[in-house]
Amino acid sequence: MRRSALLLLRLGIAFAFLYPPVAAYADPFSWIGFFPQFLRDAVGNDTLLLHSFGAVEIVLGMWVLFARRVFIPSLVMALMLAGIVVFNWGAMDIVFRDISIAAMALALAVISYGDDRNAGISGGATT
């Protein structure tokens, strides 16, 4: 039962990170608006920023989906989602879901951390 629950958690979080880069490839204007302006100015190329971020999302999505130790990616995902919420506070009608997904990612990180401690592993976790 626990394995199934964790698998669902991983699948849900992974999907939330694998869908946007694919969708952004087809419709970049709908996604670039979520990046804070200072980041867009710093990179200077919206397309590069969007697809670079998408590549990171894909790596994280695959990592959390297939790796045994997922503490690090799930924690990074939670932080990224928290950042999206903070920088798009005015768009709460849309990003409210990200709070829920961030909580899921944090839950996975907590579980992974606990399993890691139980197994006596440091710097990661096995779920």
Next chain:
Amino acid sequence: MKNFLWALVIVVLLGGGYLLWTGSAKAPTVVESDVNSETSPNTDVDNDEDTAGIEDNFAASIAYSSEGFSPSTVTIKKGQTVRFLNTSNENTWPASAVHPRHQAYPGSDIKKCGGGEQGLIFDACRGLILGEMWDFTFTQAGTWKYHDHLHASKTGSVTVTE
């Protein structure tokens, strides 16, 4: 770990409360006008260099800057026109909520951009450059939220009365 989670919950609650408080502390600026602009066509996009086709009579003007839309909230009467003007170096794409489909205003849908109904929807359908303006005449009463499609957190609303 338990203490960490409690600390995290407290930080999130305090942070969220602060953001909500600062957001609500800024009273929206409301602009009301009796200027009659019951003219067609419904929408126009143009810039300062070529003003042909732009409405002279608009009930409210909303300027876009790096801070967002100002005033973010306006009240007009049914049939009146709102002008969106970009005063920022960043492009802006005003459109009906909800991002990214823009379907909140009746009949609007981003899928209609580029089609025969583009002039009838609450959607600029492209980014406006510095100095460029876009007019939209509201024919439906209600409170219609809008946003910048290129900066999704920049939002506002137009209240249309009978």
